[in-house]
Each structure stands twice: as structure tokens, then as C-alpha cells.
Amino acid sequence: MPVVETASASAWMLEGSAISYALALGADRMPRNLHFGPRLHSASDLLALAGSVRSPGVAPFGGMYGQEYPVWGGLFYDEPCLKVTFADGTRGLVLEYNSHRTRPEDDATWLDVTLRDPAYPLLVHLHYGVYERHDVLERYAVIENTGDEPVTIEEALSAVWHLPMWAGYHLTHLAGRWAAEMQVYREPVAPGRKVLESRRGHTSHAANPWFAMDKGDATEEYGGVWFGALAWSGNWKIAVDADTTGQVHVSGGLNDFDFSWHLAPGESFRTPSFFAGYTDRGLGEASRILHRFEMDCVLPRAFASRPRPVLYNSWEATTFDVNEQNQGRLAEIAASLGVELFVVDDGWFGARDSDRAGLGDWVVNPRKFPNGLGPLVRKVRSLGMEFGLWVEPEMVNPDSDLYRTHPDWVYHFPNRPRSESRNQLVLNLARPEVEAHITEALDRLLSDNDINFIKWDMNRPFSEPGWPDAPVERQREVWVRHTRAVYRTLETLRERYPDVAFESCSGGGGRVDLGIMRLTDQTWPSDNTDAFDRLRIQEGYSMAYCARTMMCWVTDSPKRYSGRAIPLRYRFHSAMMGSLGIGGNLLEWTERDLEKAREFVEEYKRIRHIVQGGDQYRLLSPRASAVTAVQYVTPDRSESVIFVLSSPHLLGEPAPTIYPRGLEPAAAYEVHPDGTRASGSALMGHGICVPLRGDWASALVTLRTG
Numbered sequence: 001m002p003v004v005e006t007a008s009a010s011a012w013m014l015e016g017s018a019i020s021y022a023l024a025l026g027a028d029r030m031p032r033n034l035h036f037g038p039r040l041h042s043a044s045d046l047l048a049l050a051g052s053v054r055s056p057g058v059a060p061f062g063g064m065y066g067q068e069y070p071v072w073g074g075l076f077y078d079e080p081c082l083k084v085t086f087a088d089g090t091r092g093l094v095l096e097y098n099s100h101r102t103r104p105e106d107d108a109t110w111l112d113v114t115l116r117d118p119a120y121p122l123l124v125h126l127h128y129g130v131y132e133r134h135d136v137l138e139r140y141a142v143i144e145n146t147g148d149e150p151v152t153i154e155e156a157l158s159a160v161w162h163l164p165m166w167a168g169y170h171l172t173h174l175a176g177r178w179a180a181e182m183q184v185y186r187e188p189v190a191p192g193r194k195v196l197e198s199r200r201g202h203t204s205h206a207a208n209p210w211f212a213m214d215k216g217d218a219t220e221e222y223g224g225v226w227f228g229a230l231a232w233s234g235n236w237k238i239a240v241d242a243d244t245t246g247q248v249h250v251s252g253g254l255n256d257f258d259f260s261w262h263l264a265p266g267e268s269f270r271t272p273s274f275f276a277g278y279t280d281r282g283l284g285e286a287s288r289i290l291h292r293f294e295m296d297c298v299l300p301r302a303f304a305s306r307p308r309p310v311l312y313n314s315w316e317a318t319t320f321d322v323n324e325q326n327q328g329r330l331a332e333i334a335a336s337l338g339v340e341l342f343v344v345d346d347g348w349f350g351a352r353d354s355d356r357a358g359l360g361d362w363v364v365n366p367r368k369f370p371n372g373l374g375p376l377v378r379k380v381r382s383l384g385m386e387f388g389l390w391v392e393p394e395m396v397n398p399d400s401d402l403y404r405t406h407p408d409w410v411y412h413f414p415n416r417p418r419s420e421s422r423n424q425l426v427l428n429l430a431r432p433e434v435e436a437h438i439t440e441a442l443d444r445l446l447s448d449n450d451i452n453f454i455k456w457d458m459n460r461p462f463s464e465p466g467w468p469d470a471p472v473e474r475q476r477e478v479w480v481r482h483t484r485a486v487y488r489t490l491e492t493l494r495e496r497y498p499d500v501a502f503e504s505c506s507g508g509g510g511r512v513d514l515g516i517m518r519l520t521d522q523t524w525p526s527d528n529t530d531a532f533d534r535l536r537i538q539e540g541y542s543m544a545y546c547a548r549t550m551m552c553w554v555t556d557s558p559k560r561y562s563g564r565a566i567p568l569r570y571r572f573h574s575a576m577m578g579s580l581g582i583g584g585n586l587l588e589w590t591e592r593d594l595e596k597a598r599e600f601v602e603e604y605k606r607i608r609h610i611v612q613g614g615d616q617y618r619l620l621s622p623r624a625s626a627v628t629a630v631q632y633v634t635p636d637r638s639e640s641v642i643f644v645l646s647s648p649h650l651l652g653e654p655a656p657t658i659y660p661r662g663l664e665p666a667a668a669y670e671v672h673p674d675g676t677r678a679s680g681s682a683l684m685g686h687g688i689c690v691p692l693r694g695d696w697a698s699a700l701v702t703l704r705t706g
């Protein structure tokens with residue numbers, strides 16, 4: 001049974017195939033954590049642990065004592081999961097166990113524990129899901145007002161994860177900026193609090209809602225790693241606390257900054273989900289657990305088992321200057337390369353000749369497409385490709401018909417400027433009529449045109465997040481209401497148009513998280529398409545997210561931003577490590593490059609099931625050596641590919657041996673291109689040598705059994 005409980009029903013254990021998570025009621029009837037880590041093997045282990053549950057009094061000056069859902073009240077000074085104010089002004093919370101139940105749902109088994117405030121009509125339902133096969137836990141909370149007066153929620157996190165007592169934990173996390181998203185950082189955990197967060201209204205380029213913790217000894221392959229990821233695309237927070245008692249815990253959920261929620265009588269508030277897991281097989285396995293979980297349980301079912309198509313996107317080639325002719329010409333060349341999905345990016349609508357106008361007016365620009373999108377769509381289809389379109393539904397340019405008609409539809413504060421970024425403002429999706437408007441506009445677009453794919457962009461963070469028409473007690477709800485409206489709109493569109501796939505983009509990689517992945521089929525990691533810079537971005541991405549969701553384009557060289565020139569082969573190899581796309585101006589590619597591109601696309605199609613569906617191993621990190629190597633292995637271990645890419649290095653610098661991973665030790669593999677045959681154990685133990693000469697050299701090595 002994935003959820004075990006003691007006869008007294010005061011301790012529970014959630015069991016995966018290699019992990020256990022146990023909790024028990026303390027003397028104060030509050031659930032406390034007993035264990036989160038390697039699998040415990042019997043219910044008697046649980047009993048033994050339950051005898052050791054720590055209760056208040058252990059630490060002289062207050063503390064968390066392993067509380068499963070600490071609330072703000074009493075001698076409590078750490079990060080609470082819940083902070084509320086009752087209608088009479090009482091701000092302290094007291095909770096105690098009320099009831100529990102277990103239930104199977106979807107791919108998980110759930111333990112639901114309900115806590116109640118003994119003096120006020122408030123219930124808190126803690127939900128614990130265990131995805132047994134994947135060794136992943138899911139936690140969220142529902143706060144229910146059962147009284148007849150409102151309650152104000154000031155902080156509502158999803159969960160806290162307690163780690164065993166240890167000095168010397170290290171935190172690995174992802175941080176960055178526009179064009180350099182998801183860089184990997186690893187640092188010792190010091191006393192105090194480290195907060196990873198977004199206050200920007202979207203997931204953010206600056207930080208990503210994922211963490212990994214280890215005892216200071218983990219590598220890619222070895223060592224205990226606790227990891228977690230939030231399923232939320234708005235303001236979020238992950239706080240790593242090393243408290244005064246020496247305990248280390250990681251709490252996370254909605255960001256409480258500028259947040260409050262007016263919980264009316266009879267209403268409930270659900271927090272986003274916080275997923276977590278543990279492995280004793282290093283950071284690499286922590287990533288693979290998440291990757292498999294995403295592929296099996298998170299991504300929309302409609303496309304989860306189909307290969308992601310090779311895509312062409314017009315953005316870098318034609319920017320806002322799209323029209324029926326130039327897109328038609330690009331489509332012809334793209335089709336000849338083997339592209340399967342042709343996407344027209346920004347510029348096809350309203351008065352959109354630059355980023356200064358048109359956003360919000362989702363009608364086809366009649367000058368650029370005099371007969372609507374129909375002729376181009378038909379052409380793309382006749383060339384054997386699917387058709388995709390870019391939109392940015394949450395935004396408006398002040399120079400647009402939408403804004404002229406509804407200037408009050410954007411977030412703003414009275415008597416304050418409306419700060420523009422990229423000449424645009426953010427639509428207030430907390431307003432039901434605005435959400436209805438964008439749902440209807442997108443619905444019309446999809447019903448009027450034969451569209452198979454939507455790239456949903458969001459090119460600026462929030463500012464002046466005011467909603468002056470709303471009651472004052474509701475105005476800080478915008479942070480949550482906005483994200484929920486985005487999710488609802490996507491859900492509605494997916495339901496109405498089940499054959500349409502979606503990409504999440506936010507001015508590059510500003511919206512990559514497990515929340516958006518439940519509703520989109522792929523994401524855009526960065527506007528930086530430089531094939532070398534991408535290696536680090538892709539490495540960071542791979543810490544938490546699977547390769548099939550990671551869109552990578554081959555673009556022109558030298559790059560406009562970096563001025564760096566990189567050969568086509570390297571550019572393809574870098575982009576083939578995820579879902580391949582082409583984003584260069586094909587009208588200017590030489591015949592020779594087009595011919596080569598055709599071969600790479602063909603090759604990608606032969607190996608994409610390995611990349612998009614396989615286990616990923618980060619063999620050599622671009623942070624650590626001039627040679628980067630990334631391997632993918634099919635789940636049955638019969639096929640594998642290794643990408644090896646070399647950046648500029650000193651003459652004579654030794655090329656590192658590459659040690660493949662994940663192969664079947666006894667099986668014989670044929671290695672290409674050199675034709676060697678060797679057993680999996682020899683390849684993994686002895687390694688392979690991939691000679692690369694010169695800067696920007698790269699190779700794709702395949703290994704196949706039989």
C-alpha cells in the first residue's frame with residue numbers, strides 16, 4: 001500500500017518505490033514530519049519513528065519542530081505556511097488534527113489530513129499525493145472558511161519539506177536574467193533564510209521555482225538529493241531556512257509579497273502544488289525523476305506520446321515584417337528541409353509594424369494578409385506542414401483599438417503613471433470581462449483558421465498591479481487571479497480545440513514551470529539562440545524539465561546580439577538536444593547550408609524518440625570544461641545518442657574521456673560513426689574518446705544494440 005497508517009491512526013507513511021515520507025501527530029495533535037528520504041521497509045519502522053516525534057518544548061525559544069504545515073501564532077518565528085487575520089482582528093492561528101482519509105486519484109494515492117482551529121471556524125486540508133512509480137510527492141493545501149465572517153489570508157504556502165538534521169547542506173538552484181535564463185548555482189546553506197522568488201507576475205527570468213538540496217557531497221551520479229518544483233506561473237517563493245535549532249527546511253508556494261486573499265464565508269482557497277522527491281543517486285537522477293514524471297503525469301495527454309514536430313519560426317527572420325509573400329517563401333524552403341510545423345510569429349495582426357502598436361487587436365492585418373490567413377495556411381498545409389501562430393493575449397499596446405476602447409482594462413493605480421515596458425501594459429485578467437474577452441478572441445482565431453499550434457507569449461512583467469474598481473480587500477488578489485485566468489483560458493481552449501498544441505513563452509524563458517506544463521506541450525527557454533550560450537541555459541533547464549518540452553532553434557550566424565559566429569553543424573547539434581526548431585532567415589542561407597540542414601533534420605528525426613523520450617545524462621557540463629557532453633538513452637536502453645560539443649580551448653588541452661551512462665551492461669552496442677562494437681559495461685567503464693579539433697567542433701555519437 002502506498003499509504004500506510006498505524007493502528008492508532010496517528011502516524012502515516014507514504015511510500016514510493018525508493019522513497020518514504022512519514023508524519024505523525026505530536027502531543028499537541030499537530031502533524032509533524034518523521035521522515036523524508038530513502039524508503040523505509042515496514043509499518044513497524046513507522047511505529048518506531050512515531051515514538052520519536054518531537055513536540056513543542058524541545059527548543060527553548062520556539063521553532064518549527066518539524067511541523068507539517070506551520071502557522072503563524074505563538075512562539076513561532078520561522079517561515080509560516082499560513083498566516084491569517086480573522087474578522088475580529090485576531091491574527092494568531094492555532095490548528096489541531098481533525099480527521100483524515102486516503103484515496104486513489106489519477107496516478108497517485110492521496111492522504112488528506114484536515115486540521116481545524118479550535119476557536120474559529122476555519123479548516124485546513126493538507127493533501128499529500130504519492131506517485132509511487134515515479135517516486136514523486138505532491139503537496140498542496142486548501143483553506144476553508146466554514147464560518148459566517150470573512151477571513152483574510154496573508155500567506156498561504158503549499159508545503160514545507162523538512163530535511164534530516166545535518167550541517168553542511170548545499171542548495172542548487174536556477175537563476176539568471178533575460179537571454180541567460182536558468183543558470184545553475186550551487187552554494188552552502190548558511191544559518192538564516194535564502195529566498196528564491198518571483199514578484200513579477202510571471203515565473204520570471206531571474207529565478208525558476210525549482211530547488212535541490214544535498215549534504216554537500218552530491219555529484220551528478222552520487223549522493224542523496226532532495227528536490228522540488230512548484231506548479232505555479234505567477235508570483236512564487238521558495239524559502240530555504242536553516243533555523244536556530246539547526247533544522248533545515250524548504251518551504252514554498254505563492255509569494256506572500258503584496259498578497260492577500262479575502263476568504264468569504266463558505267469559500268475555499270487552494271494553493272498551487274509543490275512537487276518533491278528524494279534520490280540517493282545524485283543530481284542527474286533527481287532530474288531524470290522529474291523528467292519521467294513530467295512526461296507521464298504532467299504534460300497534456302493529447303500530445304504526450306507523440307514526437308514533437310520539427311518547427312520553423314519566423315521571428316528572427318522577418319520580425320514584425322511578416323506578410324503572405326515572405327512567409328510563403330520561407331514556408332517553401334522550410335518544407336524542403338523537412339520542417340513539420342510552420343509558425344508565424346509576432347506581426348500578423350492589428351497595426352503591428354513594430355512593438356509600439358497593435359497588441360490586443362487580434363485581427364489579421366489586411367495589408368500584410370489581404371485575404372486573411374487562409375491562403376498562407378492552405379499553402380503551408382499543401383507543403384505538408386502544420387500551421388502555428390504567435391499570440392500575446394495578456395498584453396496591450398496603448399496604441400491599440402483595445403486600449404482606446406478600454407483604458408481601464410489594464411493594471412494601474414490612480415494618480416500613478418502606467419509604466420510601460422516594450423511599449424506595452426498588462427491586461428487585468430482578474431477582471432472577469434477581460435478574461436472572457438481574451439478567451440473569446442483566441443476562440444475566434446482558432447475557429448476561423450485552421451491552426452494547429454499556438455505560441456503564447458508574455459513579454460513584460462507586471463507594474464502598478466492595481467485594480468481600482470475592485471473592493472479594497474480584493475485588490476491584492478490580482479497576482480493569483482491573473483495566473484488562474486491564464487490557466488483557465490488555456491484549459492478552455494484545449495477543451496474546445498483538442499488538436500491544437502501550445503507553447504509557453506515569456507519574452508524568452510520567463511514562464512517555464514510545472515504549472516504551465518500541465519497546459520502546454522513545450523516551452524521557450526530563452527530568446528538567446530546563440531548555440532554556445534544555449535548550452536548553459538539548456539543545462540539549467542534540464543535540471544528540472546524534460547528535453548521534449550525544450551524548444552531549441554537553429555538560427556543565423558554570426559548572432560546579432562553576441563556577434564559570435566558558429567558553424568551550422570554545432571548550431572544543429574546544440575539545438576538537437578531538445579525539440580528541434582529552425583529560426584534563421586532561410587531566404588539568405590546558402591544552397592550548401594540548406595543541403596546540410598536537410599541532412600541534420602533527417603538525422604534528428606531518426607534520433608528524436610531518444611532525445612524526446614529518453615533518460616538524460618549530463619556527462620560533461622559546459623560550466624566545468626571546454627567540452628560539453630549530453631547523453632540520452634531510450635527507456636529500454638537499446639538506443640542512445642551523445643552530443644559532444646567543444647568551445648574554444650587552449651591548444652593541447654586534453655579532450656576528456658566521455659563515460660556513457662544508463663546502458664545495459666551485458667548488451668553489445670554498435671557505436672557510430674566509428675563502427676566500434678562493445679558491451680555496455682565496457683563503454684561505461686572504459687569510456688569513449690571523441691576527437692574534436694578546433695573551436696566549435698561537435699559530434700553526434702549513436703549507440704545501438706543488436
Ligand code: DGJ
Nearest residue numbers: 315345346505507508527
Ligand atoms: C519574445 C519571444 O521570446 C520571441 O521568440 C518572439 O516571439 C518575440 N517575443 C515576439 O515579439
